[in-house]
Amino acid sequence: QVQLVESGGGLVQPGGSLRLSCVVSGSIFSIYNMAWYRQAPGKQRELVAAITSGGTTDYADAVKGRFTISRENAKNTMYLQMNSLKPEDTAVYYCNRDPRRNRWFDWGQGTQVTVSS
Numbered sequence: 001q002v003q004l005v006e007s008g009g010g011l012v013q014p015g016g017s018l019r020l021s022c023v024v025s026g027s028i029f030s031i032y033n034m035a036w037y038r039q040a041p042g043k044q045r046e047l048v049a050a051i052t053s054g055g056t057t058d059y060a061d062a063v064k065g066r067f068t069i070s071r072e073n074a075k076n077t078m079y080l081q082m083n084s085l086k087p088e089d090t091a092v093y094y095c096n097r098d099p100r101r102n103r104w105f106d107w108g109q110g111t112q113v114t115v116s117s
Contacts, residue, residue: 001026002105004095009111012085020080020111022095030073033098036080038091039110049080050098062088085115 008020020036035050049059049069057069068081078095092110 004105004108006093006095006108006111009093009113011114011116013117014086014115016085016115017081017083018085018113020082020093020113022078022080022108024076024078024095029071029076033100034071034078035096035098036069036078037094037096038089038113039094040091043091045094048093051078052098082113085113087115089113090115 003025005023005025006020008018010018012018022036031053033050033052036048037045038048039045047060048063049057049067051057051069051071055071059067059069066082066084069079070081071078080093082089090113092112094107094110096104096107
């Protein structure tokens with residue numbers, strides 16, 4: 001019964017910024033390791049950034065220095081601050097747990113990020 005709702009995407013010019021939000025309902029958010037993923041049309045879903053229940057973060061090489069993942073446990077919300085956006089960042093962005101040995105939650109609808117001039 002866990003529900004994931006992503007928001008904050010849109011159309012932005014190269015070099016611009018967006019802040020994505022992920023609201024998690026139906027569970028105790030604070031106990032989960034979480035992550036942001038993205039999927040471009042016709043491509044595999046890939047890991048973008050991860051954050052543990054304790055706040056430790058990790059990033060894909062392609063976004064290091066540009067993206068920042070964070071969480072606010074009291075609001076059951078995770079964020080992805082995206083700066084210096086590039087056209088290759090264009091994708092649908094999803095949040096989910098970092099599954100480790102467990103299953104992902106059911107995927108939400110994601111939020112579209114389009115970087116284009």
